[in-house]
Amino acid sequence: MTPTEILRHEHQIILKVLNRVEQIAAPEAPVDPAELAEIVDFIRTFADRCHHGKEENQLFALMAERGFSFDFGPLAVMMAEHDQGRAFVRAVALELEKGDGAPDVSIVKENLAAYAGLLRGHIAKEDTILYPMADTTFSPEDQQALLEAFERVESEMGEGTHEKYHALADRLAADCPARPEHDPIAAGGIHACPSFCH
Numbered sequence: 001m002t003p004t005e006i007l008r009h010e011h012q013i014i015l016k017v018l019n020r021v022e023q024i025a026a027p028e029a030p031v032d033p034a035e036l037a038e039i040v041d042f043i044r045t046f047a048d049r050c051h052h053g054k055e056e057n058q059l060f061a062l063m064a065e066r067g068f069s070f071d072f073g074p075l076a077v078m079m080a081e082h083d084q085g086r087a088f089v090r091a092v093a094l095e096l097e098k099g100d101g102a103p104d105v106s107i108v109k110e111n112l113a114a115y116a117g118l119l120r121g122h123i124a125k126e127d128t129i130l131y132p133m134a135d136t137t138f139s140p141e142d143q144q145a146l147l148e149a150f151e152r153v154e155s156e157m158g159e160g161t162h163e164k165y166h167a168l169a170d171r172l173a174a175d176c177p178a179r180p181e182h183d184p185i186a187a188g189g190i191h192a193c194p195s196f197c198h
Ligand SMILES: [Fe+2]
Pocket: 052, 055, 078, 082, 122, 126
């Protein structure tokens, strides 16, 4: 597997959990604080620390070394979207941390829906635009160095961590209807703007 193939595979795992997140965000759906805590843990550990960590500290960093800017353009947009996602998840986590076992359901649903919408668009942009850009930029030596860096991230996460979160994603999404492979256009991620100007 190439580094971007690894990241695309991680997207598929994240998308499974987004299916469940969207179910919970529906107006009449019940909200179970215990399940919500598992979703927050998945997003913070797998989606953010592991996946976004590989992107920000390895993939994007190497793209920056090869001439892309962190101050504008695709990397700046991707970094801003990671931060926006963290803010939505923080809002959900704050409701869970109130300690009374009764999170404000409307705040939870609003932020879950916003997170899922943001991430679907974000993933579509990376899969269809950013990763192909990276692949045409990197040399074979760059690709090998990235693979080794990704392996270091996995070992820092701890043995079995990746598998644990794969299993959690499967469990969370077990009752979700299967969705076709995401459609980046339908997801609102890309229009006629391949330069990430919005
Ligand atoms: Fe990303």
